[in-house]
Amino acid sequence: MEFEPMEEFEQQLREALERRPAPPSLKRKLMASRRAERPATPMPAWQRLAASVALAAVLGGAVTWRHVEERRKGEAAREQVLTALRITGHALDQINTQLAAHSRAPQE
Amino acid sequence: MHIRNMTFILATSILAAATMAAPARAQTVQLPAPPPVEKELAARASNVTEVTLGKNMLAFAAKFMNGKDKDDESTRQLIQGLDGIYVREYEFDKEGQFSAEEIEQLRKYFETSEWSPLVRERERKGGEATDVMVKLVNGEVHGMFILEVAPKELTIVLILGPVRMEDLGKLKGLGGLGALGDLEKSTKAKDKKGGAQ
Numbered sequence: 487m488e489f490e491p492m493e494e495f496e497q498q499l500r501e502a503l504e505r506r507p508a509p510p511s512l513k514r515k516l517m518a519s520r521r522a523e524r525p526a527t528p529m530p531a532w533q534r535l536a537a538s539v540a541l542a543a544v545l546g547g548a549v550t551w552r553h554v555e556e557r558r559k560g561e562a563a564r565e566q567v568l569t570a571l572r573i574t575g576h577a578l579d580q581i582n583t584q585l586a587a588h589s590r591a592p593q594e
Numbered sequence: 595m596h597i598r599n600m601t602f603i604l605a606t607s608i609l610a611a612a613t614m615a616a617p618a619r620a621q622t623v624q625l626p627a628p629p630p631v632e633k634e635l636a637a638r639a640s641n642v643t644e645v646t647l648g649k650n651m652l653a654f655a656a657k658f659m660n661g662k663d664k665d666d667e668s669t670r671q672l673i674q675g676l677d678g679i680y681v682r683e684y685e686f687d688k689e690g691q692f693s694a695e696e697i698e699q700l701r702k703y704f705e706t707s708e709w710s711p712l713v714r715e716r717e718r719k720g721g722e723a724t725d726v727m728v729k730l731v732n733g734e735v736h737g738m739f740i741l742e743v744a745p746k747e748l749t750i751v752l753i754l755g756p757v758r759m760e761d762l763g764k765l766k767g768l769g770g771l772g773a774l775g776d777l778e779k780s781t782k783a784k785d786k787k788g789g790a791q
Binding site for chain 1 (some may be wrong): 643645647651652654655657658659669672673679681683713715724726740742744749751753
């Protein structure tokens, strides 16, 4: 009688570990969840090519735009320099004329 | 003790080097801020041309002077070493649009002790005036200031940095610049007599 609790426990364990067939819906459920987890099918080659072309076009456009913009700014700066030198030249020319006239005046 | 001495010497050397390097950096000449009177003059003028180009902008502009024509090449050589260009040209519809006080304010704003007058001319009747000043560093021109006052026109030119007159002369429409130096004496003599004052 001493061993009765042990036998009861063993009985419970045996029942718990008894091999039972899986329910028929389990496989279907597992397969469905696996399909859901699977990554999307890879992009077709033509789509990848189109994406690459688009990216290259965007990058090329950006580089060209930057180059054009820099060129425009450079030309503007160049024009400003020429304007400044033209004004300087004009002022110096006038000064020269005035000074030449003054230096001639005493002789006359 | 020896290591402490070495550390002290090293620290002193670094400090000395930094102190010596500071003035070298400070030597880069900055363009002055526009004088306060300029706004009022610009408001009254019928035609205003304002050009302010710092060292960086001049270097940038020089990149676009590819030397295809002679003037381009001369201009590039001229502006390459400059620290800045500040040019103002005001054209007025009629005479008397600016006062002698305003001109004096402009003159005082730009005229500092480091500038040597090259040409100074005043005409009492018409109110015309001409000032040409140069900044000399070790006998070389390192800046040029021009203030030209005509009855209906006012021109301010400030060029900072090494100015080579021969390079200026190479540019079209700038003939006879070398004569400025020769005429300096005669102009001064005239000033003393009071003929041009």
